[in-house]
Amino acid sequence: MKCRAALGSALAVLAFLSAACGSSESEEASVTQDGLTEITIAAPPGGVMPVDFRAGLAEGIFEKHGLKITVQDVATGPDAVAAAAQGGADLAFSDTFAAAGAISNGFDVAMVTPLCGLSSLNYFLVPADSGIKELADLRGKNIGIGAPPLFQTAAASRLDQAGIGIDDVQFTLVKDQTTFGAILKSGQVDAVNVTSSINANRWIAEYGFEVVGPYDLGDDAFGTQVAAAGWWATRDWYDGNEAVASTFTRANAEVAQWFADLPEEERAAYIKDQTTADLVALDKEIPGLLELVVNHPLTPVTGAVDTDALEEWITTGAKFAKVPSVSLDTLLFPSATEE
Secondary structure (H helix, E strand, C coil): CEEEECCCCHHHHHCCCCCCCCCCCCCCCCECCCCCEEEEEEECCHHHCCHHHHHHHHHCHHHHCCEEEEEEECCCHHHHHHHHHCCCCCEEEEEHHHHHHHHHCCCCEEEEEEEECCCCECEEEECCCCCCCCHHHHCCCEEEEECCHHHHHHHHHHHHHCCCCHHHCEEEEECCHHHHHHHHHCCCCCEEEECCHHHHHHHHHHHCCEECCCCECCCCCCCCCCCCEEEEEEHHHHHHCHHHHHHHHHHHHHHHHHHHCCCHHHHHHHHHHHHCCCHHHHHHHCCCHHHHHHCCCCCECCCCCCHHHHHHHHHHHHHHHCCCCCCHHHHECHHHHCC
């Protein structure tokens, strides 16, 4: 496979490798005068991660569990891991592949609790006049994908199922995925692999792009039920706060269930608040978009991590995106395997 960077480099995943790896003493979380345990969380903007977490914060669900959460906004998952590793945050939101990269380079972090898998929606978009009508026609083509390894893994695994090997295509890594539409329209790539239903349908409406192959892969699609992303901490923090970690895990599970039970319009309101995407208005232009988006989120993963699925996910990432192989004993804290 040939792979070049169009708008940035996937090497940002390793940008923090010169940071210190942390102290050797356990770190107990502080408690407010109101008796709430304080946790500082490093996390990307709302549009990069599942909406339910920040919605749960706004609803006060974490405080109900005795936790006062302060969010430190960072650009990416690797930046979040760096903040936790350097002591700038207690917990970090990151995809599992980025965290595995940090661990393989000596950072003593592990997953406290999972948060989500991939969405079941995945689009290969092409220009209407491209002559590409099915996935098999992508052989030999240049495909724009998101820069993090999880996007290359998702795209390559789909193509592999269609009989197209990773050496049969060229991937162009695009740091800013909101530019996919313009890149495809200008002919810089032959196709793009899109995980955002909002963006995909906007570009279909604006540019007349066509979808190649099925876009709804079903709830059992590869990557949807696996801990593809979660919350990470250093071993020092975890050793001093095991009870806090378990409480945070339970609160996360409650948030996921609460959000899933909300009416579509309320979930759409939270999406608008965090991403500025007005699904109610967009649904008038693209009928059915509201239902599609709110009912096909990044799949919540709660309870004990499915270790078999996670091991397969890491193995697949190593095959298609050179993700470092990390043992699950190193990758998971006990709280991540609690029912």
